[in-house]
Amino acid sequence: MPASRSPVTESATGIAVNLKGRVFDFKRFAVHDGPGIRTTVFLKGCPLSCAWCHNPEAIARGSQIFYRPERCIECLACVDACPTGAQAVIDDKRIFARGICDLSGDCVDVCNSGALEMSGRSMSVEEVMDAVRQDNSFYGQSGGGVTLSGGEPLLQAEFATALLRACHEEGIHTCVDTCGQLQWSTLEAVLPFTSMFLYDLKDTASENHRTNTGVLNERIIGNLKRLSETGVPIEVRMVIIPGVNDSDQQIEDAGRLLADLDNITGVRLLAYHRMAGSKYDALDMENTLPDVEPPGEVRLIAIGKQLETRGLTVYLPDRA
Amino acid sequence: MIASTGSAVRERTRDTFDDNRDAIFRRFKNVPYSPDTGVSADELQGMADAYLLEHADQPRILQKASIFRLVLTRGRIDIDPLDWFAEKIDHGDVLRKLTHGARGDQDFGPGLWLEEAAAGALKRGTDWFDQARDHGVTTGPRSGLDLGHISPGWDKLLARGLTGLLDDTAQARASLGDDITEDQAAFYNALEIVYGAAIDFASRLSVLAEKTAEVYADHAVNLLEIGSALSNVPANRPRTFHEALQFMWIMHELIEMEGENVRSMGQFDRTLYPFYRADIEAGRITEDHARELIKYFWHKWYCGTEGAANGKNFVFGGQAANGSENVNELTYLALDAYEELDTPDPKLSVRYLPDSPDRLYRRVADLIRKGHNSFVLMNDPPAVEALVKRGKTPEDARMYLPIGCYEPAVEGKEVACTMNVTVSLAKPIELALNDGLDARTGARLGPATGDAAGFTSYDEFHAAYITQLDYVLNNSHDNIAQAEREWPRINPAPFISGAIDDCIASGTDISAGGAHYNSVGFVGAGLANAADSLYAIKKTVFDEGRFTMAEIVEATRGDFAGREDMRLYLRNRVPKWGNHAAGVDEVAKGVADHFCSTVHSFTNGRGGGCQAALFTLVAAMSFGALSGATPDGRKAGESLAPGVGASYGLDTGGVTGLINSVTKLDFTETPNGSVLDVSLHPTAVAGEDGLHAFVSLIKTFFAQGGYAIQFNVLDADTLRDAQRHPEQYASLQVRVTGWSVYFTTLTRKEQDLYIARIAHAG
Numbered sequence A: 001m002p003a004s005r006s007p008v009t010e011s012a013t014g015i016a017v018n019l020k021g022r023v024f025d026f027k028r029f030a031v032h033d034g035p036g037i038r039t040t041v042f043l044k045g046c047p048l049s050c051a052w053c054h055n056p057e058a059i060a061r062g063s064q065i066f067y068r069p070e071r072c073i074e075c076l077a078c079v080d081a082c083p084t085g086a087q088a089v090i091d092d093k094r095i096f097a098r099g100i101c102d103l104s105g106d107c108v109d110v111c112n113s114g115a116l117e118m119s120g121r122s123m124s125v126e127e128v129m130d131a132v133r134q135d136n137s138f139y140g141q142s143g144g145g146v147t148l149s150g151g152e153p154l155l156q157a158e159f160a161t162a163l164l165r166a167c168h169e170e171g172i173h174t175c176v177d178t179c180g181q182l183q184w185s186t187l188e189a190v191l192p193f194t195s196m197f198l199y200d201l202k203d204t205a206s207e208n209h210r211t212n213t214g215v216l217n218e219r220i221i222g223n224l225k226r227l228s229e230t231g232v233p234i235e236v237r238m239v240i241i242p243g244v245n246d247s248d249q250q251i252e253d254a255g256r257l258l259a260d261l262d263n264i265t266g267v268r269l270l271a272y273h274r275m276a277g278s279k280y281d282a283l284d285m286e287n288t289l290p291d292v293e294p295p296g297e298v299r300l301i302a303i304g305k306q307l308e309t310r311g312l313t314v315y316l317p318d319r320a
Numbered sequence B: 001m002i003a004s005t006g007s008a009v010r011e012r013t014r015d016t017f018d019d020n021r022d023a024i025f026r027r028f029k030n031v032p033y034s035p036d037t038g039v040s041a042d043e044l045q046g047m048a049d050a051y052l053l054e055h056a057d058q059p060r061i062l063q064k065a066s067i068f069r070l071v072l073t074r075g076r077i078d079i080d081p082l083d084w085f086a087e088k089i090d091h092g093d094v095l096r097k098l099t100h101g102a103r104g105d106q107d108f109g110p111g112l113w114l115e116e117a118a119a120g121a122l123k124r125g126t127d128w129f130d131q132a133r134d135h136g137v138t139t140g141p142r143s144g145l146d147l148g149h150i151s152p153g154w155d156k157l158l159a160r161g162l163t164g165l166l167d168d169t170a171q172a173r174a175s176l177g178d179d180i181t182e183d184q185a186a187f188y189n190a191l192e193i194v195y196g197a198a199i200d201f202a203s204r205l206s207v208l209a210e211k212t213a214e215v216y217a218d219h220a221v222n223l224l225e226i227g228s229a230l231s232n233v234p235a236n237r238p239r240t241f242h243e244a245l246q247f248m249w250i251m252h253e254l255i256e257m258e259g260e261n262v263r264s265m266g267q268f269d270r271t272l273y274p275f276y277r278a279d280i281e282a283g284r285i286t287e288d289h290a291r292e293l294i295k296y297f298w299h300k301w302y303c304g305t306e307g308a309a310n311g312k313n314f315v316f317g318g319q320a321a322n323g324s325e326n327v328n329e330l331t332y333l334a335l336d337a338y339e340e341l342d343t344p345d346p347k348l349s350v351r352y353l354p355d356s357p358d359r360l361y362r363r364v365a366d367l368i369r370k371g372h373n374s375f376v377l378m379n380d381p382p383a384v385e386a387l388v389k390r391g392k393t394p395e396d397a398r399m400y401l402p403i404g405c406y407e408p409a410v411e412g413k414e415v416a417c418t419m420n421v422t423v424s425l426a427k428p429i430e431l432a433l434n435d436g437l438d439a440r441t442g443a444r445l446g447p448a449t450g451d452a453a454g455f456t457s458y459d460e461f462h463a464a465y466i467t468q469l470d471y472v473l474n475n476s477h478d479n480i481a482q483a484e485r486e487w488p489r490i491n492p493a494p495f496i497s498g499a500i501d502d503c504i505a506s507g508t509d510i511s512a513g514g515a516h517y518n519s520v521g522f523v524g525a526g527l528a529n530a531a532d533s534l535y536a537i538k539k540t541v542f543d544e545g546r547f548t549m550a551e552i553v554e555a556t557r558g559d560f561a562g563r564e565d566m567r568l569y570l571r572n573r574v575p576k577w578g579n580h581a582a583g584v585d586e587v588a589k590g591v592a593d594h595f596c597s598t599v600h601s602f603t604n605g606r607g608g609g610c611q612a613a614l615f616t617l618v619a620a621m622s623f624g625a626l627s628g629a630t631p632d633g634r635k636a637g638e639s640l641a642p643g644v645g646a647s648y649g650l651d652t653g654g655v656t657g658l659i660n661s662v663t664k665l666d667f668t669e670t671p672n673g674s675v676l677d678v679s680l681h682p683t684a685v686a687g688e689d690g691l692h693a694f695v696s697l698i699k700t701f702f703a704q705g706g707y708a709i710q711f712n713v714l715d716a717d718t719l720r721d722a723q724r725h726p727e728q729y730a731s732l733q734v735r736v737t738g739w740s741v742y743f744t745t746l747t748r749k750e751q752d753l754y755i756a757r758i759a760h761a762g
Ligand code: SF4
Pocket: A071, A072, A073, A074, A075, A076, A077, A078, A079, A094, A107, A110, A111, A112, A113, A114, A115, A116
């Protein structure tokens, strides 16, 4: 759903503070999404549909309703509230017929158990700023700030730009965690307000990329190259999924690509995990998570070494 | 080993602390006292009983001092040939049985003189406290008399030795001349008896050490060192770092034998540094040996508690009287020793100043994330200011020691009975809803404040709550003051009194208010439940009109039976304390302000003030078990919120929101301490990024005026596995509001609560 355009109020510096976007989560005390202590703001919508996605609620642009039957106390308040009959009892069984749901959210409003939860709230720039400002002192102390993530946060381009600009004007450090599958002009628009990019590199093999994410990787890699010429610091992030994107050749290609680029602060390896399964269930989405074990430490270190031989700085997943 | 620099570096025995720790532990628990060394504990008891019969008219302080001497000069003694420190005396708790009874980890009954008072002069107050305890209104020591939170003036003791205190005594007596009262004369006589006895006792141990060295030639080095040390201390100023440690350890044991619980072992890096430094400079000690000695020394505390009961506090960092920071190389050496020791006792606190070195933050944060959960991190500016506000000089306030967990007292000048009473801030909610009656038993616990179902405004309910709370506070205060006036007849304590200003100068025992500062501690527990309940009523009944007062009263009385929908609304839909939500935070601040200012309006039975604290320790569980359902959606019997933070699982705004809420409280109004418990997932603090974030989190908490903070860095899976395989996790430490304990020693219920909290942090 694109940012809505109801009457726009501008801040003194011209930011459309009541411009609205669709936010599905805030993560406070985020410590691995850029420098220092950060608040990560998750925006809905993504142009890719990666099989290994651990935020399946991020893919669709519109709101979605999580339903977790194990929390339901069968009070039936939602059944009374539902305007379409999607929340129902059939054969003594509480069901959520998602197909006829019109996303009114009336059921969520009356569900006190937490069984029903709206993913994706419409929030204004100012509302988001209110939320992130609360932790200003933590950012100041740690050199942290705000990270926009998703989904692909720049899919809500106008909203994301206004948000980044508002942070920038208040002196809050900003990171954008992007998949790069965008028009160059979109990236260019946020550049003045973005302190650092976190750039996902999913797979250097383009066909394989399409099989697993739905798109070829040419534009992503093209944008990365172009971004690296602008001078903005970029941390590249690679989720390592055994058997999918971690062959020696794929890593070698990634190393070669990145070694040629400027302004890459480092490559952060993230270990794939399967812990998002319950989210797929709660959205009635087909669980596409590859059935492979997370990469072992030995393998991650080997990949790190391989990249380091190209002169890249590598951050391994922190072991707890 | 560093080479000798001229004078003799003592040759160490070949064995290390790690070789000996288990054997020392076993012998500590089961001491093979030799009959050659003295009379048995039973015989001592008989001699003590006979003494009391023969001297029935003597002032109690002299009765006690005389029995103290009897025990130390006649009792059996022992020295472990593997150890570097000695103290063992088979005293059979003769003195504690006489005065106020067992410590937490012992199982003999209440003390004679305390029970005499409880059944006599203090009967009314004792009955009130008993009823309050049985219904989750208050908790605390018998009759409201806290005899258990004390620290001697370690600096003064080490500087003067016991002979120095005897000199002071003679001088004070002389300067009073003919004006001396009977009480003063008895006090001075008692001091001379107990310090003389302690010096004799040290000599007995010294001789035994030398004899033992002849038998255990392999351990002659350490045994002769003990022998030499005890020929000098505690009579005189220690000549070495080892002697200083031996001095402190033997004092700890003798003060506890006399009947007080030593709850702070002082400012380690300030008090001991001169001795350590002098040894290093003279080439008498190496860093390695100093670290070994610290381990032997601290192992004693572990042997005493096994990580399962109340621990003793050593504090690091902070400032001297003139405001200069205490951190030095001994600070870091001791932290290294602590890491190697890897036990939950003793408890370490670290005091921080705004400009404390980054190394101190990083070293301690790193230890915590590695699982050394015992640390309490304290913020000096509000801690000191709070004491100044209550009448201490800035120079004295800067010399505070955390007594026990977080409750500060001025070293060597204050008898701060920090835990006379812990008051449930949540129970008055139940009483206000039930016209002063207990929801479960129907017992009348508070004044009749009216049928809450008929209340027509939030202010009316709030006023009823305050009336109920004030009733508890006033009764507690009256009864504590009464009990304190009996203290000289229950547990006079000359041995420690001489180590606290101004007892010697004024000729007055601590029990009679001889200390320079005398304070009484009121601890408020369950702030979150009180604030969340008040706010839930305000919002759902009077702002939204969603529920009626009658419904709230009925549902809480019935423990929400048939009203799960309502309970879930109250729990999940109403903003909660600890999430940086303005409305409820305002209510919490109001409750805290009222509690603190009321406590501060009281004068105690020794002429000092009463001081407020906000924390819970185990009271969160014990109060919860005895409290009915509350309008915050908490069911009857469930634990109250831990510490000063949010209810279990309800700090959904994350750790930054929790800190933002909690630091809205004015901690310069909690002179008796406070603490925030924070659970962090290990991944959040892993790696260099994580350590940086961890340190920044602590610094932000301090910069915003937070008081003290403690952490658990654990994931729920580890804990669940520990429940299934306790044998594999014997050394897993967790921190439960104040005490770092072994996880496997918790009850199943406590473990489950713990896991719920940790899972939430993940
Ligand atoms: S409102 Fe929530 S708890 Fe009640 S029946 Fe619907 S899903 Fe279940």
